[in-house]
Amino acid sequence: MSQNHDWMQRDLAVLWHPCTQMKDHERLPVIPIRRGEGVWLEDFDGKRYLDAVSSWWVNVFGHANPRINQRIKDQVDQLEHVILAGFSHQPVVELSERLVRLTPAGLDRVFYADNGSSCIEVALKMSYHYWLNVGRPEKKRFVTLSNSYHGETVAAMSVGDVALFTETYKSLLLDTLKVPSPDCYFRPEGMCWEEHSRAMFAHMERTLAEHHHEVAAVIVEPLIQGAGGMRMYHPVYLKLLREACDRYGVHLIHDEIAVGFGRTGTMFACEQAGIRPDFLCLSKALTGGYLPLAACLTTDTIYQAFYAEYDTLRAFLHSHSYTGNPLACAAALATLDIFEEDKVIEANRALALRMAEATAHLADHPHVAEVRQTGMALAIEMVQDKPSKSAYPWQERRGLAVYQHGLSRGALLRPLGSVVYFLPPYVITPEQIDFLAEVASEGIDLATRKHVSVAVNRDLHPNHRDPG
Template identity: 55%
Template sequence: MTTQEGYSGKDGAPFGAGLQLQWEAEPASFPMANSDLLARSLAAVWHPCTQMKRHEALPLIPIARGDGVWLVDADGRRYLDAVSSWWVNLFGHGEPRIKAAIKAQLDELEHVMLAGFTHEPVVRLSERLGALSGLGHAFYGSDGASAVEIALKMAAHYWRNVGHPAKHRFVYLEGSYHGETAGALAVTDVPVFRDAYAPLIGQHFVAPSPDPRRALPGETADDVTDRAASRLEHLLARHHGEIAALIVEPLVQGAAGMAMYSPRYLQLARAACDRHQVLLIADEIAVGFGRSGEMFASRGAGVQPDLLCLSKGITGGFLPLACVLCSDKVFEAFYHDDVSRGFLHSHSYTGNPLACAAANAVLDIFESDNVIEANRARAERWDALFGPLRNHAHVTHFRRTGMIWAFDVTDAGAGFAQRYFAAALDQSLLVRPIGNTVYFMPPYTMLDDEIRLLADGALAALDAALASDGQTQDLPLA
């Protein structure tokens, strides 16, 4: 049985429930170049997070190349990549130092199985991630969902190894998104993703989100934090005998419409987990590697998780890679003569040398370019450029955490997300709203003039989207 302990938005529906990407029957102008490539793609490729029939009306955009913070289509039209190509591209497309690292590694070793073997790039990356996170052992996968699967299995297996096999369920937050494999879906609170696969997924516990947009009349953001933490405490106190771990997206719940909440909630959650012997899993797939303003959001909040999930920006958007870092306590529970107590989980491309070389190059850039400090200065400058958006009559809850900006649009009407997406493309911008939430997750290397283009174009797209009518059904956005 799923335990639902939530709050509702102004319309009575929970924030983050059924978040949607809306599509028009007749979209605004899209590039029509290279029709042969588009036809071949529709005939052979099943595109992600997409109702493929909609592409009868909504043409695909054929991208020919990347150029820094720009994507270039087959006609040569350029689009400012304001969402870092699904949140992965930290330093621009074609970043030469990452490319050079991959090319150099390609001449040495492209891949070797990590079971029974090792190699310098994975050892070096693991040492560096351990030093940055304070967590001592790294287990690798290929994408964010695989990292979450690893962490969930590791948490439940940990309790089995230490003599508490009944602790195999999890707590996740309302509006949370942790991926779309079976285990990850079981701790994801977006019904449009979950419902079709309900028979396949486990049932766990839902705790209230500390999203300040959930404030009841007269409440402050701190009140929402305290209320959410209190409900979590009650849930853990009642069910700790069967709960293995709490999994959270630290500071920003992405699919919940970029719900940004106080670091204090993480601190209270960590303390509650400690009191009730529950592990804490920090899913930093989206917010890690500087996106939250610190290298890792949980670390910046003064919280040490037991398990830390990383992916997306880890290779700067070049190659698939995911990592789960764990505490010594967790690792030591698996270290035993009994094979069945080992963590018998594997992926063919675990710790791929090319991907690890790219990730090491990313960490080199963080060090050489002083990225975290530079981003703080960038964010303050860019805040000012977004002023007209912040002050727009239909904009509410304009907010920022680190290098993520978001705002909600009032009176947006049906089909707003797709109308805005189309209007943004007309402004040469790649922006994918989540429901009525517009957000920016730009590469860190955008120039002030490019951010000015983003701010001006986003404002023009907002006015255009609000002026048009939306009359279609919705599709999910990941």
């Protein structure tokens, strides 16, 4: 019996995996990973897999990165954790200073959480509480985009719009306002991304004009709607949104948990619109994919609305046990060092170009509706009918066929439904990008054959989306 099989059996006896229909694993093996190095993951039988999805979009500088490793090792000998209420420590102060310097001017205060969903909860609560503190208790609703995803906790789900994640819990969710997304996938023929995104802003303008008196904030995933299928839009929408939020007296929350730290081609997506949100939510790549940490940055104006004598009860009494954990902060500091010392954003431009070149041929595939890209994120959308962009029935799980083929060839490609995407670590080489393109092309050819859906649907329970 292989070591992989032994570990898989032990796993299935005790674990309940995230974003998984566990019955799938009667036929789809769990892959136990023994070690990682760079872009590679290695299982207990010695097979390697190129991590094309950065292990749920977190790993930017490779597995077991020696520079991040060393920073954590040094920190663990000094301080592993301390309560952040009434106490502080060197790594959290240094990290906060650097985040304030790196992000758009005016984001001067940093509040820490443990993960992306929790960070979204912080921003939502802080926005609502701000309006309460300044005497506007009626401003308590949130505006969000269709097909958006902001996490799995209840308030985060409330501002999301991917039915697979939200429908079951509908009766628990907040009452939010949904506005059609500026996603450019269904733009009219001949219309460019900018024109379409600009035209779609009319929906947001109308919503804010009608509801601004009761709206605390608008929340968006800037430029890329990740779990919604890597759908993308033009920065002009963000610029128009910032102007409208200012005009109507509404906060703007940018969820850059997935797209921050270089993924879109700039350090932060908001830079491409030349704007500053009122809340900037960061996580995932913040620690290089090492440890859970999230940061919600906001303005001094918002901070001052909470700054008062204790008996006013205006304090923001939100907390997590591991807030600002020193080990996670040390990993984040090492990650920021690499960005600075290796000129990563500049180097990524060449890698992004190679991704475009390596996948360009797929635009002509009879079952590929679009190959789209923003920086180091590239998506290939498989469809049943190309001219109409008619989607495959989700029950057919076409993306699963690509995933299985990728594993057989030594690549971790975990599609979002029928969308195959590359979101690789920034240490990937041009040759490794070519390899991923080759494997993806083979997988798409296999997945779009008519008989595939029958075999896949017979054996496996549907679970067509992945939250990242």
